[in-house]
Amino acid sequence: MKINNSEIIPVSEITPYETYMGRRDFIKAASAALMAAPFLSFNSEVSAATNASLLGYTKSPYGADEKLTSYNEVTNYNNYYEFGTSKSDPALESKGLVTHPWTVSIEGAVKKNKQINLDDLLKLAPLEERIYRMRCVEGWSMVIPWIGIPMSKLIQWAEPTSNAKFIEFVSLADQSQMPGVRTNILDWPYTEGLRMDEAMHPLTIIAVGLYGKLLPNQNGAPLRLVVPWKYGFKNAKSIVKIRFVESMPKTSWMKAGPKEYGFYANVNPMVDHPRWTQSTERRIGGGLFTPRIKTKLFNGYAEQVAHMYAGMDLVKNF
């Protein structure tokens, strides 16, 4: 069942929640939203979930004081090669992606392999809004109000063993739903990775929404990684597997271009990509005559994250 935009339930029509709401309240409110829309039967929660608004989340202290990139631009200018290589492909091609039910497998160096479904994952911590800058390796950037939970909460739940030094994130690669996966543009499934301390960092989140709504498919529904001090490609979308490993995993982009894409991929104006200068960026939302802005080390999050890379050669570990 497909539901079009006109059927989105505006937050304002349902409940005036502005302040913090507990986990339980979110579920209640979400059910209320579904009730409020009689055309959504409960088994079609699937598509309801993709369009309904997220209701309860706290405003977090993490917020860039920059102007937000518009919802329209955040959801229509995407790199999501599973749905095609042009920026407009994901919004067009991802419409049919089924994101509910959704389970994430937890594997590798953990007490015991297990699975968690989306609803249980959302119960691990209260939802928070995080307004983050996102810098793409291609030289453009956005400011996006994500909604999610800290990655650390999921890691705690996963109970990694002392052998877990890195985490590998694996995205969905379903040929029947994702036309890009039928091509060999990248080595599918899309995989990304983080060092354990990076994944545990309080800035690192699992996003499930943006702009107060559930994550649109083209932005990586139902859940994606957001690591704001790294280039955008680190943010694995539509994650189906999280593997705790002992040695540094090889990511899809590292395999595609070992000289161009490193494991760390920290935003760094001093370290050029072989093809693009990284010293400046274009903030999406400007017009023809809006100049570029200077790119900041660690995308402006140096104060919070630089200590993790103390003593490391950032040119070598690009």
Add this chain to the structure above:
Amino acid sequence: MKIQKNKLNIIKSIFFVLLLTPLIRLIILGINDALGANPIETVERSTGYWALFYLLLSLSITPLRLTVKISWPIHIRRMIGLYSFFYGCFHAVTYFWLDHWFDWQEILNDIFKHPYVLVGFLSLLLLIPLAITSTNKMMKAMGRWWKRLHYLVYLIAVLSILHFLWLVKKDITEPALFAIIFALLISIRVFHKRIRLNATNDYHR
């Protein structure tokens, strides 16, 4: 097939407008704020694309005559070539101005550090003498040197295709397509030159 002068003028006018449409489209999109989330990128890519497209179009006039025996397009070849230069200039101005705001330090750094920008820059530089010498007067004045100079167009095409090939991140479909078309055009010429050399009588000029 010979065509009359007034018919030729009509054809020329039609093509003059036709080849201008990509620019008109950009202007209309610009006025309507419809150039997408990254308007500068849209203009930069579109103008670069059409510069290369027209360059290859100008190179397909002779193969067209050699294969399907259509010869009237020779009369609009110069216009197509100049249009390629025009879109190339528009493309470069977009880059120097809108993209980098004449930040020469950054531009020079970009040109010399990134091979794709360097080859694009070279191909535009090489297009300049061809555009300057495109008049009838110059053609006459230069004699056989005119033809020799204009062989540069092959180098320019190679550089421009490399420029495109090296700038795409992963999906090389489009530049590969241009490369294949270019290779095809070249092989038609080479093939016919062979035949011509082998033939006892020297037909065609």
